[in-house]
Amino acid sequence: MKLSSSARRALHAVLISGSYAAAARHAGVSQPAIAQQIKSLEQHCGAALFERRDGYLAPTSFCEELIVLTEKIDALEEQAARLLERRHSIHTGQLRVGLGNSMPGMALIAAFQREYPQVNLSVTLSDFAHIIQGVVEGQLDIGVLPNVPPDERFVRETLIHQEVVAIAHPDDPVSRFSRLDCEQLMQVPLIFRSRGSSTQALVDTAFRKAGLKPRARLVLDTRDGVYEAVANRLGVGFMWRHGTGRTDAIHRIAVTGMGPPCPESVFRLVESQDPVIRAFFVAAKNFRRHAEVLRPR
Structure with missing residues (x-):
């Protein structure tokens, strides 16, 4: 026998109210319906669930054990309902x-x-x-x-973790290198990002630690602008290694002194x-x- 939700409600209502009549009012059903639910449970279990004490129906020790389990069932059903509601709100959210x-x-x-x-x-x-x-x-x-x-x-x-790299057009002489340092980069036209860029902050730090003060040919507001400037052979720029999904021929080159890979979160x-x-x-x-x-x- 499965313990139905209506049987659990009847059990809890009698436990709280202390009588079939009060339990019926609490649950919003008829008194015979409550009494029948409890009787069916007792017949199935082969044990009494309540005993009369001083005019009230008090739970037996068996009933108290059963209540512990039914409360867990109710809590799980409530969690499931909340999960379903959240799922619905996700589908219609922004x-x-x-x-x-x-x-x-x-x-x-x-x-x-x-x-x-x-x-x-x-x-x-x-x-x-x-x-x-x-x-x-x-x-x-x-x-x-x-x-x-x-x-x-x-x-x-x-x-993921990723590092800042130099980017160069495939026809740029520096594109043949797998790694560059800041002194080598001082010899080529540089394309920088404007202030507020995390990429540019690391580039500035790397040059400063190397004791160098580079001057950029171009300073651009967006990463796409830097990428397009490099694609049009205006100089060497900088970006996070996996900062774009483009698969064209622009070369990504590691830079000594640019620091270890950083978490992107x-x-x-x-x-x-x-x-x-x-x-x-x-x-x-x-x-x-x-x-x-x-x-x-």
């Missing part, structure tokens, strides 16, 4: 994501959209400073950035409770498990 690099964020968004195709996603591509500001001020629900600063306001999930505010945001973090954890193809080589 999400605002800020990316510092096109990749790996776009790949993660694609994975999330395959799981939740009805979620309305808006994506902002901007520099490091603006993505941080957007999340802090609530203009963005989620950010994806390298080197997210330690901040108690943020919850984060690392996707998904982050949100600690107080964010939206189920869509939490679902995106689950997708990020799954993405990390299958992201070996994006790890530095």
